[in-house]
Amino acid sequence: MILQTLAAGSFTRLDWAVLVSYFVLLAATGWLFSRREPSGAREYFLAGRQMPMWAVAISVLATATSAATFIGGPQEAYAGNLTYLSTNIGMFIAVAVVAIFFIPAFYRANVTTVYDLLEIRFGVAAKQTASWAFLVGRVFASGSRLYIAAIPLSLILFRETQPWQLLVAIAALSTVAILYTLVGGIRSIIWTDVIQTCVFVGAAVAALIMLRNRIPLDLTEIVSVLRATPVGDGSKLRIVETAFDLSNPYSIWAVVTGFSLLGIASYGTDHDLAQRMLTCKNAAKGSQSVVVAILINLPVLAVFMTIGLLLSIFYQRPDLMGDNGPGSAPSDSRKVFLSYILDHTPSGMPGLMMAGLFAAGLGSTLSAINAMSAAFVNDCYKHIAPYKTDRHYLSAGRWAVAGWGVILGAFACVCVYWQEGSGQTLIQFALSVMTFAYAGLLGVFFTVIFTNRGNGVSAIAAILVGFAVVTLLQPPIMKWWGALLPSSLGLADLKLAFPWHLLIASTITTAICVSGSPKPPSRPRQDPLHT
Secondary structure, three states: OHHHHHHHOOOOHHHHHHHHHHHHHHHHHHHHHHOOOOOOHHHHHHHHHOOOHHHHHHHHHHHHOOHHHHHHHHHHHHHOOOHHHHHHHHHHHHHHHHHHHHHHHHHHHOOOOOOHHHHHHHOHHHHHHHHHHHHHHHHHHHHHHHHHHHHHHHHHHHOOOOHHHHHHHHHHHHHHHHHHHHHHHHHHHHHHHHHHHHHHHHHHHHHHHHHHHHOOOOHHHHHHHHHHOEEOOEEOOOOOEOOOOOOOOOEHHHHHHHHHHHHHHHHHHOHHHHHHHOOOOOHHHHHHHHHHHHHHHHHHHHHHHHHHHHHHHHHHOHHHHHHHOOOOOOOOHHHHHHHHHHHOOOOOHHHHHHHHHHHHHHHHHHHHHHHHHHHHHHHHHHHHOOOOOHHHHHHHHHHHHHHHHHHHHHHHHHHHHHHHHHOOOHHHHHHHOOHHHHHHHHHHHHHHHHOOOOOHHHHHHHHHHHHHHHHHOOHHHHHHHHOOOOHHHOOOOOOOOHHHHHHHHHHHHHHHHHOOOOOOOOOOOOOOOOO
16 A cells, blocks of 8 residues: 555655665764774763764754754745744854853763753752653653654655554654664764755755746845735744734744743753763863854754745745646645645655755754663663663663653654644744743753752752643643633633743742752762852
8 A cells, every 4th residue: 555655656766766865874874983882871972072063063953953944944934924033043142151151060060961960969869850851851842853754754655644644654763763873872973963964954955946946036026025925914024023922932022031041941951952062072162062053053944944935935826926836735834845845846856855854853863862861871770770880881871762762752643643733833833842841950950050059859849840830831721720710810811822931930940949948969079160
């Protein structure tokens, strides 16, 4: 049945040859980088702190740029405008904070995972709670991205995205990610990220050029059409939304508050991204890597958003397209870029585009599995099985890779049903699920880095309350408890975008964590932050 579907689809032999070549390249790089067997767990998870800054910066970009950006970026501009670009304002603020305060603190403490820093101040229990919060949050975040990456694979295999078809695609991608991550550790993943970034950026630029050539208008005319296309009280070209609307996740007010906090959490408290910066030779190089990564991210994101704008003309303006028009537009905006790739590009290009998409999707998944394995072994397993050899912990890390890979795949299957019922775009969904863990982690790390307050009990309480507050702010749950309060408050009908969830929850968790009276750490180790 699958073979019949493929034969009837738009994927040609040349497309399959291009896509297979990509996976052969992936396998070859994995073999090449795995020839140097990691000497132990620290080498496996930190690459001996010998990675060059530029490679780490590209790896950070590859980790942050998932299939959600590849598919969701065009969807945002196609269905709306360019306000998602303005979120980079918040990210620039976040990167400055992380580069100046967080990364130097991690290097001074000589941590293996960023949660080692919490053990110095608050003890083992606080570190393990934070690590488990990261693990649960990363399952949410990376599982949602794995689900998004499965959408194009399902379209290739079946030309449809029915739930059972998506489940098959998720299983295939999970298997590839687990096998690759088992090979060479963080070193091979970083170098593979460099290659995969070239693949998915090259594919996006090629798609942009082909789409631009398909539209029979000059650049001035395209800009005029987009400026004249209304979206809300603006146009398709609006970048900054100044109206104060709590339901809009991309208003400038949400960007400078919620997205700044989201960036600090992503780059400073989430070991998935922070792990890369810890592989540099020193703190200065680690800080430089995250700054360079965010500078590169802006033009890359602009490419995907521009694709979405051009697709809106391609599909929604048959009066302008004439004979170059597609005939009909996809009913689901999630599939608009994928439909263009599969149905309106010459033979060979769909294979290249899908290789780029899988490069983006697998890059973020590989890094997530490795970071989760590192956090689990260093922060949890070592306390269960202490005083083992480094080779033992390396073996445990590889078993953890397999286990967390399976868990990510399982949660991705849950997202098949969750995202469609959420009413959010793919990017909004992928970002919003991250706030559950980030709220508590932000409160604890702010306390550690910027104050002398807090203790193990207040840190654990902050992390748990963070999950609870974000849960209570989810629309269906907020509507329920809001109805129990006086109607004059209007909480039952209040719609809060996810950046406000993070702002509210992290403010509460920071207050909870700093409320604790300082206590000596559970192990005698100098606090490098406040000496």
